[in-house]
Structures are given as structure tokens and as C-alpha cells.
Amino acid sequence: MKHILKSFAVFALAISLTNCGEKKETDAYGNPVEEKTETTTETTVDPLFAKGQELFEGKGTCTACHKPDTKVIGPSIKEIAKIYKEKDASIAAFINEEGEPIVDPTQYETMKTNFAITKAMTAEERKALEVYMMSFE
Template structure:
């Protein structure tokens, strides 16, 4: 009997000594998980793009007339971006009434009602709207 107790004590001691070393992470099945030593880099969002989206969907009230893929009251954002890119024109200049409408001039009078909002924006905010809209091209 003493021999069995002695064997159990030695076995328990051996297990506890081997478990006191470096702890290895395991998955839910007890399999060792390798440590990932690579640092992950978050993809950063262009602050102007994020600000532009916030303005477009918020105080700019642009979503009332413009959707990404569909004409509502005004042309789609994709159509606007495509035409402004082709003509190398500036959306920021247009919403500040510094240039003429080039996408759908027949909607100009409707758009003019929003110029009070867009002209009150800072130049950076207008640029942010442009960056956001041009991201759809």
C-alpha cells in the first residue's frame, strides 16, 4: 500500500512540475495554439472619407436626393463621381457655387436649395464630401 501511495505522490509531483513551465495556449479541444508574433495593422480609414460620409448622411441632407446606385430626385452618387472624374471637375467647387452643374443641369434649381447648407460648410468639409462621393467611382 505504501508503494502505491508513494507512486501516486511521485506521479502528482511530476505532473505539477511539468505544468509549471511556460503555459501554452490551447483551443477548446485542448490542441496547442501557436502564438502569432505578427503585429496586425488596422486598415485606417481616410479621415476625409469618414467625415464626408458623416456630412453626406447628416447635416448635408444629401441622402434626401442622392443614393449610391439609384437616381432618386438627383443622380446617383456613382453617376456623379463618374462624370466628375471624366471631366476632371470639382464637386466641392460646385456645392460652393463656384462652378456650373455638369451632371444633370435640369436639377440645378432643386440643388440650389441645398447651397445654403453646403456654402456654410468649411472648405475642408466640402472637400470631405467630394472625397466621399468620389469614392463611389
């Protein structure tokens, strides 16, 4: 009887030790299933770009006259970015009235009404607007 109890104790110990190990999941056919690990892809956004977008769509009131692909009152953002890149010019300087109108000079008088808004911005905010707009080319 002692021998049976010892065998039973050894068997119970062996079962408990094997069950405490790493448990692998299996599919309906008994094949091991690999653990799925969640991966998150973090995209970092340039803080100037984000700030520029916020200003463009918000207090800068730029969306009233400028759309990404379409000329509304003023030229499209893509057209502005393309021309400023070709001429190696600064949008930030223009909206601070430190540069000449180079995209559509006929709209300059209309744009001048917004210089009160853009000139009240900090240099960093004007640069942020430029970074955002130049991303469209």
C-alpha cells in the same frame, strides 16, 4: 530510510520543476494543440471619408435627393463620381457655387436650394463630401 527520503525529495523536486515549465495543450489523442492567437485586422478609414459620409447623411441633407446607385431627384452618387472623374472636375467647387453643373444641368435650380447649406460648410467639410462621393466610382 534516509536514502528513501532523499530519493523521494529528489523525485518531488524533479516533478515540481517539470510541472512549472510551459504547459502544452493536447487534443483528445495527445497531440499538441497550437495556441490560437487573436489577430485583429484594423482597417483605417480616411478621416475625410468618414466626415464626408457623416455630412452627406446628416446636416448636408444630400440623401434626400441622391442615393448610391439610383437616380431619385438628383443623379446617383456613382453617376456624379463617374462624370466628375471623367471631366477632372471638383464637386467641392460646385457645391460652393464655384463651378458649373456638369452632371444634370436640368436639376441645377433644385440643387441651388441646398447651396445655403453647403456654402455654410468649411472648405474641409466640402472636401470631405467630395472625398466621400468620389469613392463611389
